[in-house]
Amino acid sequence: MAKKQFKSESKRLLDLMIHSIYTHKEIFLREIISNASDAIDKLCYISLTDDKVGLTRDDFKIIITADKEKRTLTISDNGIGMTAEELESNLGVIARSGSLQFKKDMTDTNEDVDIIGQFGVGFYSAFMVADKVTVISKAYGSDTDTANMWVSAGSDGYTITPCQKVSVGTDIIIDMKPDEEEEDYCEFLEEDTLHRIIKKYSDYIRWPIIMDVTKSRQVDGTETDKDGSKKKIWEDYTETEVINSRIPIWQRAKSEVTDEECMQFYKEKFFDMEDPVSVLRISAEGTVTYKAMLFIPAKAPHDYYSREYEAGLQLYTSGVMIMEHCADLLPEHFRFVRGVVDSQDLSLNISRELLQHDRQLKVIASNLEKKIKAELKKLMDNDYDKYVLFFKSFGLQLKYGLVNGYGANRDMLSDLIMFYSSKAEKLIPLADYVKNMQEGQKYIYYACGENAAKLDKLPQAENVREKGYEIFYMTDDIDEFVVRSLMKFEDKEFRSVNDDDLGLESEDEKKETEKLETENKDILDFVKDSLSGKIAAAKLSHKLKSHPVCLTTQGGISLEMERYFAALNTEASENMKAERVLELNVNHPVFAALKDTFTSDKEKAKKYAELLYGQSQLIAGVSLDDPSHFADLISELMV
Numbered sequence: 340m341a342k343k344q345f346k347s348e349s350k351r352l353l354d355l356m357i358h359s360i361y362t363h364k365e366i367f368l369r370e371i372i373s374n375a376s377d378a379i380d381k382l383c384y385i386s387l388t389d390d391k392v393g394l395t396r397d398d399f400k401i402i403i404t405a406d407k408e409k410r411t412l413t414i415s416d417n418g419i420g421m422t423a424e425e426l427e428s429n430l431g432v433i434a435r436s437g438s439l440q441f442k443k444d445m446t447d448t449n450e451d452v453d454i455i456g457q458f459g460v461g462f463y464s465a466f467m468v469a470d471k472v473t474v475i476s477k478a479y480g481s482d483t484d485t486a487n488m489w490v491s492a493g494s495d496g497y498t499i500t501p502c503q504k505v506s507v508g509t510d511i512i513i514d515m516k517p518d519e520e521e522e523d524y525c526e527f528l529e530e531d532t533l534h535r536i537i538k539k540y541s542d543y544i545r546w547p548i549i550m551d552v553t554k555s556r557q558v559d560g561t562e563t564d565k566d567g568s569k570k571k572i573w574e575d576y577t578e579t580e581v582i583n584s585r586i587p588i589w590q591r592a593k594s595e596v597t598d599e600e601c602m603q604f605y606k607e608k609f610f611d612m613e614d615p616v617s618v619l620r621i622s623a624e625g626t627v628t629y630k631a632m633l634f635i636p637a638k639a640p641h642d643y644y645s646r647e648y649e650a651g652l653q654l655y656t657s658g659v660m661i662m663e664h665c666a667d668l669l670p671e672h673f674r675f676v677r678g679v680v681d682s683q684d685l686s687l688n689i690s691r692e693l694l695q696h697d698r699q700l701k702v703i704a705s706n707l708e709k710k711i712k713a714e715l716k717k718l719m720d721n722d723y724d725k726y727v728l729f730f731k732s733f734g735l736q737l738k739y740g741l742v743n744g745y746g747a748n749r750d751m752l753s754d755l756i757m758f759y760s761s762k763a764e765k766l767i768p769l770a771d772y773v774k775n776m777q778e779g780q781k782y783i784y785y786a787c788g789e790n791a792a793k794l795d796k797l798p799q800a801e802n803v804r805e806k807g808y809e810i811f812y813m814t815d816d817i818d819e820f821v822v823r824s825l826m827k828f829e830d831k832e833f834r835s836v837n838d839d840d841l842g843l844e845s846e847d848e849k850k851e852t853e854k855l856e857t858e859n860k861d862i863l864d865f866v867k868d869s870l871s872g873k874i875a876a877a878k879l880s881h882k883l884k885s886h887p888v889c890l891t892t893q894g895g896i897s898l899e900m901e902r903y904f905a906a907l908n909t910e911a912s913e914n915m916k917a918e919r920v921l922e923l924n925v926n927h928p929v930f931a932a933l934k935d936t937f938t939s940d941k942e943k944a945k946k947y948a949e950l951l952y953g954q955s956q957l958i959a960g961v962s963l964d965d966p967s968h969f970a971d972l973i974s975e976l977m978v
């Protein structure tokens with residue numbers, strides 16, 4: 340019979356397992372049992388609506404049998420089973436969702452060792468202890484005598500052949516490796532060891548894990564020892580026992596489960612290698628009774644901001660998983676949350692469409708949203724570093740939430756948002772900004788641009804900085820939209836440093852500038868005309884101090900927004916243009932020079948206008964329309 344080859348990435352994982360020096364080889368059992376449990380979940384779910392399954396909830400189980408003579412360990416389940424095609428596609432290839440990332444991480448580190456413990460590696464982990472693995476499976480719904488056997492002795496391939504199996508389900512038979520100096524594989528055939536491993540890793544598996552256990556009992560009568568003394572007679576017998584306590588981790592009392600156990604559970608179940616920043620345990624009674632265990636990850640999965648990412652919580656009702664990703668349980672802005680919700684109040688065989696309209700589900704979802712919000716706020720207040728870690732991964736999601744809701748989520752999200760502060764030189768919450776506001780400071784100032792270093796030098800912000808006011812440096816594309824959705828925070832308005840009125844001038848100062856503006860009208864008009872349509876206006880600045888010019892905008896669209904829309908590259912992008920304003924500093928010697936030239940040499944003055952506009956573009960981080968023309972103008976000036 341022809342041997343089939345493993346797919347290349349599977350082969351690498353397999354090789355890693357075979358040559359693993361990992362000290363916790365015992366986790367292979369956890370992986371195999373977890374697969375068995377998933378397979379039973381699937382068949383159990385079908386049995387709710389399909390009588391043909393012929394099993395009720397109490398019939399499902401996982402049986403562990405060790406045969407010391409043959410050196411085999413068998414794990415049997417009466418779950419959904421696999422067809423020959425499924426054996427091929429599931430066991431010949433790594434099907435795991437996180438496999439890409441996992442592979443990458445493995446190539447990045449030579450220390451692959453720990454990853455195995457942290458991260459479920461699935462079926463192949465059997466090869467850490469096995470010489471040969473045999474899978475005999477009969478799929479639900481297949482003909483009475485169709486079953487298949489998958490056999491592999493390692494990386495040289497596998498075979499699949501038809502065989503006999505009476506009932507639906509899967510047997511995994513592991514032929515233990517011979518004992519080595521450092522590793523007694525026969526350990527894994529010992530009752531005590533198996534008992535300990537199952538308790539340690541699989542205690543919360545819902546389905547009974549059954550094993551024959553040897554016990555001793557006293558029988559009637561006595562026997563006489565060599566020395567003549569009488570002794571009671573004991574005999575060994577075996578009893579089939581359920582090893583696991585079967586209470587899912589989220590159903591257990593808070594006091595009974597350590598944080599480490601929760602984290603471990605999270606990492607295995609949701610294929611993350613890092614501890615979450617928070618674990619939320621909720622036990623609600625009232626309108627709807629439910630338990631939930633939620634996790635806030637520290638890092639976004641690699642596909643998080645792509646369409647591939649499936650948001651939602653696992654939904655259980657009375658211990659049966661009815662949905663893997665129930666998206667209706669989470670609002671869009673908290674879609675990074677992972678976890679489990681278990682409620683007996685939901686009907687078992689409810690369809691997905693009905694579930695969406697389920698009143699109970701809505702109540703749960705709205706409670707969860709409040710709890711998640713409270714947890715994040717708590718984290719922000721009590722553990723800044725952790726919150727920053729979280730915010731760097733998911734802050735963008737919170738910001739989208741604010742913008743997409745057209746302000747509807749303002750109360751929910753505004754106090755979870757942070758921006759980079761010019762003074763603190765780190766991310767701070769809006770509330771901290773308002774707390775730090777100086778006497779007489781009217782607005783929350785912000786500047787948008789590429790990075791904090793550049794924003795720190797913006798000429799138009801010089802006055803604000805000199806007053807000792809803090810400025811939020813905003814560097815995400817979406818930030819300006821966030822500000823518009825927020826409008827205010829704690830009654831304080833946001834104000835861009837580009838704004839004409841920064842609230843810094845006295846009435847007299849304002850009047851003075853207006854007067855100068857009128858006096859210089861002809862030269863300002865000249866500047867505008869010289870730039871032939873590139874700017875909407877040239878005017879005297881209210882805010883420049885040591886710099887001669889700056890570029891600002893008027894109307895609803897800023898330079899950052901223009902850039903954002905241009906990147907979207909839609910038809911509408913064309914119309915999303917900022918109206919540029921060239922602001923001139925009337926007190927700067929450059930202005931005096933411009934004025935002189937304007938009276939003496941119009942041709943030259945036009946070039947000055949172009950030079951000034953070019954400067955303002957460079958400072959604003961906008962690329963020049965014609966860089967070589969700009970360079971020529973400078974050269975001309977120098978000669």
Ligand code: ADP
Nearest residue numbers: 374375378418420421429434435461462463509
């Ligand atoms: P994972 O469980 O993470 O998907 P595995 O390598 O452990 O990865 O298993 C691959 C696939 O093989 C599973 O997704 C499942 O479809 C199938 N499988 C494994 N064990 C069983 C089993 N006991 N019964 C039915 N299907 C199984």
